[in-house]
Amino acid sequence: MNKAERVFNFSAGPSMLPLEVMELAAEQLTNYNGCGMSVMEMSHRSKEFEEIIHTAESNLREIMNIPYNYKILFLQGGATLQFSMIPINLLRNSKKADYIVTGSWAKKAAAEAKKFGQINIVASSEESNFTYIPEVKREDFTPDADYVHITLNNTIYGTKFTNIPDTGEKPLVSDLSSCILSEELNVSKFGLIYAGAQKNIGPSGVTVVIIREDLLGHAPKDTPVYLDYKIHADNESMYNTPPTFGIYMAGEVFKNIKKLGGVSAIEKMNKEKAMKLYECIDRSSLYSCPVEVKDRSWMNVVFVTGNEALDKKFTAESKAAGLYNLGGHRSIGGMRASIYNAMPMAGVDALIDFMKKFEAENL
Numbered sequence: 001m002n003k004a005e006r007v008f009n010f011s012a013g014p015s016m017l018p019l020e021v022m023e024l025a026a027e028q029l030t031n032y033n034g035c036g037m038s039v040m041e042m043s044h045r046s047k048e049f050e051e052i053i054h055t056a057e058s059n060l061r062e063i064m065n066i067p068y069n070y071k072i073l074f075l076q077g078g079a080t081l082q083f084s085m086i087p088i089n090l091l092r093n094s095k096k097a098d099y100i101v102t103g104s105w106a107k108k109a110a111a112e113a114k115k116f117g118q119i120n121i122v123a124s125s126e127e128s129n130f131t132y133i134p135e136v137k138r139e140d141f142t143p144d145a146d147y148v149h150i151t152l153n154n155t156i157y158g159t160k161f162t163n164i165p166d167t168g169e170k171p172l173v174s175d176l177s178s179c180i181l182s183e184e185l186n187v188s189k190f191g192l193i194y195a196g197a198q199k200n201i202g203p204s205g206v207t208v209v210i211i212r213e214d215l216l217g218h219a220p221k222d223t224p225v226y227l228d229y230k231i232h233a234d235n236e237s238m239y240n241t242p243p244t245f246g247i248y249m250a251g252e253v254f255k256n257i258k259k260l261g262g263v264s265a266i267e268k269m270n271k272e273k274a275m276k277l278y279e280c281i282d283r284s285s286l287y288s289c290p291v292e293v294k295d296r297s298w299m300n301v302v303f304v305t306g307n308e309a310l311d312k313k314f315t316a317e318s319k320a321a322g323l324y325n326l327g328g329h330r331s332i333g334g335m336r337a338s339i340y341n342a343m344p345m346a347g348v349d350a351l352i353d354f355m356k357k358f359e360a361e362n363l
């Protein structure tokens with residue numbers, strides 16, 4: 001299959017990356033900027049790589065408008081390792097934390113945190129199969145909680161927080177794996193933000209952590225060295241060998257976002273893509289979206305026909321039409337179109353055309 005035959009890939013992650021970035025990476029693969037070697041082959045202590053990681057960091061700071069009292073870390077272990085690093089580092093006083101459970105990832109984060117302290121589930125939408133985001137007020141939080149954790153966008157269930165909960169003085173910690181850089185965000189509302197790279201940032205293997213400086217340095221003394229945020233912050237993500245090629249790719253994605261007009265321009269496109277697709281679903285007599293309208297994700301659009309066999313047929317036939325990975329998560333079935341930053345409008349248009357044709361043939 002040559003480049004012209006690329007498919008529209010609706011995978012929830014790893015997912016599509018900007019074609020321009022991958023073409024540049026291909027061009028630079030064996031000889032980066034005339035230095036005679038690949039980024040994969042160079043020392044992380046080299047002048048070239050230092051420039052790559054510093055540029056990536058400063059561009060991310062610029063496009064997300066990250067205040068100077070926050071550190072940006074490029075780590076490994078995915079969002080999953082953050083489920084453990086967060087309680088280890090942030091359960092620093094009462095050893096209590098509040099979690100809002102809005103899906104499987106939030107549930108996993110809370111379950112892991114329970115190994116380290118007293119975790120209170122202050123709200124959950126599990127009883128309705130996570131089809132909405134519960135409302136939480138400041139009074140609902142545990143008065144002496146060390147932090148509050150939310151999953152901003154729920155990749156599997158297709159919901160997102162539109163309003164960020166007001167946690168008062170308590171640091172808000174959020175998993176942004178499936179929505180980072182998709183919309184403008186006021187970083188100063190958070191104590192810590194984390195995201196696995198493989199949805200909106202780059203290849204898997206890099207995890208971005210954005211942490212307010214006062215939250216550094218609270219890990220217990222016997223904490224394994226890799227799990228202490230302060231070690232990474234003090235060493236500018238170079239305590240050990242960082243995922244060099246992934247950081248290079250992430251850096252090119254950040255440059256690409258700048259070139260496209262920044263996160264505000266990306267947000268405008270994402271909103272248009274999502275609204276178009278939800279409108280198609282809401283107008284159809286075959287498809288429906290189980291998620292409450294106010295809580296619908298712009299990144300992961302879930303829908304069903306109400307007939308499992310027909311859902312399977314949809315997934316198979318859409319694939320044959322060049323629209324890949326539209327099956328819902330293995331835990332919930334149905335369909336899910338992940339339309340991250342790199343999914344072009346043309347992909348959404350092609351999906352809508354296919355949906356209309358499939359509806360006409362199967363209703």
Ligand SMILES: *Cc1c(COP(=O)(O)O)cnc(C)c1O
Pocket residue numbers: 013077078079080081105151153154155175176177178196197
């Ligand atoms: C994909 C995803 C994860 C899992 O990330 P890993 O990098 O595989 O650990 C966690 N949280 C959310 C919201 C995700 O979308």
